[in-house]
Amino acid sequence: MNLIIILLYGVTNLVTSQSNDIxxxxxxxxxxxxxxxxxxxxTCSTFGKKSMEVYVYLCKEEIGFDKKVQKQDLHDTTFIIQRVNRHDSGNYSCVYSLKNDLTNQATTRGLNIIxxxxxxxxxxxxISVVGASTVNEGDYVEFRCTLSVTLQTIRECQLIHSYLWRNDSILQVQTFNVSKMEATFTIQGAAMRDSGHYSCVVLPSTCIKKHEEIYGNNAVILEVEGSLFFRVLISAGVISLIVSLGLGFCLGLWWINKQGSASASCNLSAQIQQADSNMWEIQQEQQAEADNMETQDDESFSTEEEEEQQHYQNGIVAEEADILDPEEYEDLYSVADEGPLRLDLYSTSIKLNKCQPY
Structure with missing residues (x-):
């Protein structure tokens, strides 16, 4: 029965082709x-089918949309559809004809269809949030990403990539389970920075192009509220940090001041020792000068004393010479005649005269 159907189909195509030259x-x-x-x-192949130059047509859903000239000595013609999109999916076939006006017209099927x-x-x-969409800091958050359309993958993969987006950037990458048609994203210990708009996308192909804009079907808003415990903990941490910094700063200043004081003390001690040394040298010089001056004074004093003694002795000699002057002697003698008192003076003068050397 099937053989009869195939033969009838071939005969029909042959009649149609001959009538249309297709x-x-x-x-x-x-x-x-x-x-x-x-x-x-x-690639469209006419191997064993023609012996002249023909027009080869590429058909989609039995409608020709592209054609190329195939030379007499050639049998294969390749068509390239650049940068295909999802609308290019479909059933493709090839035909050839001597005519040049079959594009965008209904044609017969080729020998095979792919x-x-x-x-x-x-x-x-x-995307959806498992649980409440408003959580506190430190809470566990879970997102679930699903697909509501038919999913086709390259090489019938069972696990493909999926992305969790926050605002305009990729936050996490997880495997999407094709059999379950879902992926799960989690946030351990939510923080204030985790607040924002979340969406998810699924990547059935191998990779995503750079700078390509992709968006999910919808977005959910996650709001993370600060808890009292975390606020107290953060405040305590900030205070401890400030105290530690202040203590470190004070210790640094103390160490710098200590080093400066030690250096100043050393400099002061050196200056004092230098001053003492200079003072001792000055005292030694002053002592030497004083000794020299004292020696000179002693010599000067001795000379003056000798001169004074010599002058004194000379004065005594001069006085004695004056006393023993003959004229005075005569005066004394003449005065002695006047009484006993004069006689004593005379006797004294005689004695002195006896002691006077000639």
Whole structure:
């Protein structure tokens, strides 16, 4: 029965092709599953089918949308669809004809059909918070990311990547379970900085392009409130830090002052010793000068004393000479005649005269 159907199908195609001058060709593909933004390569082959120059048409869903001239001596023609997107997924086939006006017209199927599947680089996910969306500092937070669309992966992967976004930046990367169609993100010990808008995306393909804008289907707002315990703990930590810094600063100043005082003491001690040494030298010099002056004074005093003694002796001699002057002697003698008192003076004068050397 199946053989009869195939024969009828072939006869129908042959009649249609001959009436329209359209002949089926074979299509080949390097890969049937391709990631978004990649280049798709499809080859149409007329090997054993023609012996002249023809037009080869690439068809999608039995409608030709691209054509190329195939030379007489060639049998393979390659079509390139650059930077495919998800709309390029579908059924592809090839035909050839002598006519040049079959593009965008209904055509017959080729010898075979291949299905091309374009895998999205990312799919927006649906995110939710397990529990309350307002938590306190230090609490445990869990996000759940799911998909509500049919998921196709490269090489039928069971685990692919998924991203948790906070505001406009990637916060975490987790594996997305294809069989369960979900991924879980957690935050251990929430902090104030964790507040913000969260969303998730799933990456069925191998990687994500740089600077490519991706967004989830929705976003949730997480608000982290500061708890009293953490505030007290942070305040205590800040106070301890300030006290430690102040103590360290004071110890530093004390050490610097101590080093400065020790240096100043050493300098002062050295200055005092130098001053004492200078004073001792000055005293020694003054003592030597005083001894010299005293010696000179003693010599001067001795000379003056000798001169005074000599002068005194000379004065005595002069006085004695004056006393023994003949004229005075005569006066004394004449006065002695006047009474006994004069006689005593005379006797004294005679005695003195006897002691006077000639």
């Amino acid at each position: 002949f089926p060709a074979r299509i080949l593909a390097h890969q049937k599953t391709i990631s978004e933004n990649s280049d798709l390569y499809l 299905e091309i599947l374009v895998i999205a680089n990312f799919l927006p996910g649906d």
